[in-house]
Amino acid sequence: MEEQKPIGIGLMGMGVIGGQVAQVLTERAVQLADRIGRPIELRKIKIIESDFLRRQVQDMDQSLFTTSDEEFFNMPEIDIVIELIGGEHPAYEYIKRLLGSGKHVVTANKEVIAKHGAELRELARHHNVGLRYEASVGGGIPLIASFEHDLIANCIKGIYAIINGTTNYILSTMAKEGTEFSVALSQAQKLGYAEANPCNDIEGIDAAYKIAILATLAFRSHVHPDQVFCEGISRLSWKDFQYANEMGFVIKLLAIAKQEQNQIEVRVHPAFIPEDSFLANVDGVYNAVLVDGDLTGQVTFTGKGAGAQATSSAVAADVVAIARGIVNGQNVLVHLDDENKPIKPMTSVVTRFFMRMLIADQSGVLAQVAFTLGSRNISISSAIQKETMPDQMAEIVIMTHPASEESIQAAYADLTKLSVVKEVHNIIRVEA
């Protein structure tokens, strides 16, 4: 086998993940060559000037590195390029240029794939090269390949996922330690689970990218992240967790994608879920995905959703998949029909709701609240008046029966106009 011409690999980006991937490709070269049927060779790593200060760069053969786009993009001895720069730009332009010049591409870039997947898959198909992105969702959990291959005979009814480790860690901490959001966040930042600028994670944007990618594969219809309703976790209070616990629920940031009558429903938001449900017991930085297929029934996956090692496992698997295709004289690109099924407007999405509000502690107030909700066709399944606060105020929590987003928004507006309602603290969707 050693006499065979090796398959050339190029790598872009040498952060923590890039360093780990470079290590796996070099240290496991023999094992991977055996899996592929031909050796692979990491031939060039494109970095930026400041990367030379990084430990993982200084530890490697310096002749592997270049900061020159021209040099990197014009190496005929590179067959597959691994993009680990992250972010939309310039990664998107780089991937386009690579596919256009006939290079196979492996990427962990969820933002680029979520926003430009349809275009890039089309481009890859046109140039007959592979484009794989297993690492873009769920780290080392085999999700992309499962949708592309193993579940392919199914009509996927729904996907229910915890796919952002940062927020799941924060929510787990708030639930376990009764801390406020800000405290849990800074704790996550200290531990390196949250970035200095955590916006993408805590606002649910990262999860929206990921569910857009999964929904696109599962429903075979391009779902753009802009079409994903997205609500973050920053408004959650320890009190919401306390009440959830009393009611037998857990609060998780869920990414949900459903398909009904060829219409797609896709959303990311905090949700009450029953404490004995599968997703309720997924804590910390772990990710979990429940797929409901019409043939398989419910299939679940869990694992580390992030981290250099888990990500490198997925990246290496993609490299092997493409390399096997090269050995077999074909690429591994999967035929994707990008239909554009309609997205259900969020206003018509129906769930139960948990409401927590501060009201005047007087007789008849609860009746007024109930009447206001009723006039928007929202019926109450349970209402509990919690401890009385200073100045004749009382906190009540309400669990509604299923109601549309539209009616709950209208009811919220009505409630805020009621003189007896001091404040509506929070409204959280409930997923049974």
Add this chain to the structure above:
Amino acid sequence: MEEQKPIGIGLMGMGVIGGQVAQVLTERAVQLADRIGRPIELRKIKIIESDFLRRQVQDMDQSLFTTSDEEFFNMPEIDIVIELIGGEHPAYEYIKRLLGSGKHVVTANKEVIAKHGAELRELARHHNVGLRYEASVGGGIPLIASFEHDLIANCIKGIYAIINGTTNYILSTMAKEGTEFSVALSQAQKLGYAEANPCNDIEGIDAAYKIAILATLAFRSHVHPDQVFCEGISRLSWKDFQYANEMGFVIKLLAIAKQEQNQIEVRVHPAFIPEDSFLANVDGVYNAVLVDGDLTGQVTFTGKGAGAQATSSAVAADVVAIARGIVNGQNVLVHLDDENKPIKPMTSVVTRFFMRMLIADQSGVLAQVAFTLGSRNISISSAIQKETMPDQMAEIVIMTHPASEESIQAAYADLTKLSVVKEVHNIIRVEA
């Protein structure tokens, strides 16, 4: 696409699963053709005379069926054959003949793959055809493909699985309802979860086939079912469940495969596992597999491990995978190096043990038992004397510290010789 020459499918076996697979291939022909890039066509179904009495046969176009081996094996218009006869013979001979004559084969036959996988993969490789068996383990859960592709860069450290739905249903029932084994078994038989002759399931043989297949893939070394230590569940009593529960454990039939210093440990037996562990919460007919990869860390999969629909999902996925290979002018057979790594002898396997025995209710007896265990280098982590029985007898349960299988067997022999030990009811391994 309709003008393209369809890929011809042949089916052997028309039981419940065969009927479901035939239905999926025909009713979802358009969807599958779209995934493949070329139409597929179910062209012939090989059955035996008595199958004509089956509903699923009578409901279909009769010209699809044949009882003639000669006719079926000599149809050039069949490219892929799906074997769903089950059992070792004649399925094994059929698959050999098919591969030898250049047909691609998809099978759900765990016994044939577990016993003859190495030979059949070699035969398929030699004839450059595909051999796929996703449905042989875990029904609709993507396990085979995950080991073949997604986890391939990992060194798999261990697999811990509940892969027999029948026994898991029985154990769940015994735990939940406190029934004896025989009662739970007949209940499972009434519900169709257990066969009239349940031996293969309750003795752990079915699970041994499955873990042999997974271990072979995960460790890239052929593991024959004869090399799998196998102990069934028929000796378990409701009392064991009661004590397990008191001690914070659950009893499951586990299939375990580990790799340490290139030595493989593989076994199937009932085990105490902590009640808060992942596998402890998998009940009823569900299957669950925990894979510990050195890069991914722990990845888990759950889903329906059996049933016609879940199985048909896996079979159809295999058909699509092979058909895509045909369209691309290559087969999807994965290069497998069948090393033969040494199998660790069961006698040197080390676990903790739960022991339940009946002893004479006299002072000093526990000391004698402890001494006997100690003389075999088995130390006791906890011992509880349970309720006194008639005739001055008492039941005690002991939890040991880690000890080798060899020493526990020797200790068992010693204990049975002690006059004060009336009976050693059960010894159950403990997996932390």
